[in-house]
Amino acid sequence: MKSMFEHRWAWAAGLAVVTLAACQSAPTEHQGEAGAGAPIDARLARVSLVEWPSTSEAGGVVRAGQTAVISSRVVAPVTQVFVNAGDRVRRGQTLVVLDGREFEAQAARASAAAAGAALGLDAARAELAAAESALVLARATFDRIYGLHDKQSATAQELDQATAARAGAEARVAGARARVAEAEQGILAARAAADAAGVSVSYTHLTSPFDGIVASRQADAGSLASPGAPLLTVDDTSRYRLEARIDESQVRDATAGAEVDVRLDGPARAAGTWRRATIGEIASVDPERHSFLVKIDLPAADDLRSGQFGRVRLRGPSHQVLAAPRGAVVRRGQLAFAYAIDAEGRARLRMVSTGESSGDQVEVLAGLADGDQVVLNPPDGLADGRPVRGAEPGPAGAAK
Numbered sequence: 001m002k003s004m005f006e007h008r009w010a011w012a013a014g015l016a017v018v019t020l021a022a023c024q025s026a027p028t029e030h031q032g033e034a035g036a037g038a039p040i041d042a043r044l045a046r047v048s049l050v051e052w053p054s055t056s057e058a059g060g061v062v063r064a065g066q067t068a069v070i071s072s073r074v075v076a077p078v079t080q081v082f083v084n085a086g087d088r089v090r091r092g093q094t095l096v097v098l099d100g101r102e103f104e105a106q107a108a109r110a111s112a113a114a115a116g117a118a119l120g121l122d123a124a125r126a127e128l129a130a131a132e133s134a135l136v137l138a139r140a141t142f143d144r145i146y147g148l149h150d151k152q153s154a155t156a157q158e159l160d161q162a163t164a165a166r167a168g169a170e171a172r173v174a175g176a177r178a179r180v181a182e183a184e185q186g187i188l189a190a191r192a193a194a195d196a197a198g199v200s201v202s203y204t205h206l207t208s209p210f211d212g213i214v215a216s217r218q219a220d221a222g223s224l225a226s227p228g229a230p231l232l233t234v235d236d237t238s239r240y241r242l243e244a245r246i247d248e249s250q251v252r253d254a255t256a257g258a259e260v261d262v263r264l265d266g267p268a269r270a271a272g273t274w275r276r277a278t279i280g281e282i283a284s285v286d287p288e289r290h291s292f293l294v295k296i297d298l299p300a301a302d303d304l305r306s307g308q309f310g311r312v313r314l315r316g317p318s319h320q321v322l323a324a325p326r327g328a329v330v331r332r333g334q335l336a337f338a339y340a341i342d343a344e345g346r347a348r349l350r351m352v353s354t355g356e357s358s359g360d361q362v363e364v365l366a367g368l369a370d371g372d373q374v375v376l377n378p379p380d381g382l383a384d385g386r387p388v389r390g391a392e393p394g395p396a397g398a399a400k
Contacts, residue, residue, distance in 0.1 A: 039387040043376040054316035060244025062308040064235035072225035089208040100204030107197035114190035121183035128176035138169035261313040328374040339375040349384040
């Protein structure tokens with residue numbers, strides 16, 4: 001941004017050139033008045049002092065609000081890559097396929113093991129049923145021998161044999177129940193292994209985690225995928241942000257949630273124009289450069305892309321400046337002019353020096369004074385010295 005001194009120097013140099021040209025070709029006063037013509041209708045406005053916000057700018061780069069690096073979780077050859085950089089993708093869409101034959105074989109083996117464990121459980125349950133039947137018989141025999149022994153009809157040895165048979169049957173039932181429990185746990189382990197093998201198979205089909213656009217492609221068919229090695233990068237197109245670094249002198253004007261103006265370069269539809277945006281986060285401090293990383297949430301647009309360069313304009317405390325309506329300034333090449341009304345109600349072409357614009361007003365650095373009446377959107381036929389209908393006479397010393 002040029003300083004006010006530079007603006008005034010450029011304005012003075014341009015004014016000297018215009019004055020010299022006017023001196024060389026200017027008509028006499030009588031000729032100028034005679035050629036002024038009839039009064040012309042024009043819209044008028046006043047130049048005035050207004051409260052003007054101080055601003056500062058910083059450059060930054062557009063980033064996607066969310067970026068996913070697609071990589072493999074297993075070591076396997078890449079068999080197919082279905083997308084290229086710039087392609088739009090949908091959530092759940094298959095992007096890359098890996099060679100999954102080894103994992104499919106492991107899944108089949110795990111499924112067979114789960115089926116075998118199920119058969120083992122059936123056998124253990126059958127063994128338990130047989131042991132429980134034998135225990136019922138052993139207990140009945142024990143009860144009968146015990147009754148006969150009380151009646152002196154069975155010997156002590158027969159009672160001991162019945163007692164031992166009952167104890168053996170109870171032990172066999174306990175063992176059968178343990179084998180049933182073991183078989184049940186074996187089934188759980190086999191099913192878990194089958195599930196894990198199925199998950200490993202799913203790792204061979206890499207999908208998009210959200211709707212977005214492929215930002216870059218790092219792999220082709222035949223490449224060996226390994227855990228952590230990027231294959232694709234996908235940007236979430238639903239939200240973009242401008243990341244800019246600002247210094248300590250600017251951070252006082254930046255707070256989370258504050259509105260700022262942003263302008264983007266590049267092919268975007270709204271590139272080159274200032275748009276309103278919101279500061280989402282002031283992320284980090286760089287202790288070496290004494291700067292802050294500001295993340296600005298950008299309004300949605302279909303043609304935003306990561307990597308675009310942009311600028312953010314921060315608003316600071318306001319101060320008074322002389323301002324004129326933007327429509328009063330006429331651009332001719334690198335120079336700016338305005339038609340000001342003189343003491344006789346005539347339009348006088350003045351060279352002006354302008355600064356920043358805000359809304360429909362432009363800052364005036366030189367060439368006009370507070371209270372000057374100027375012509376808005378000068379109509380065709382308006383020339384220097386022509387009367388303007390309805391114009392209020394300007395100061396007696398107004399330039400002609």
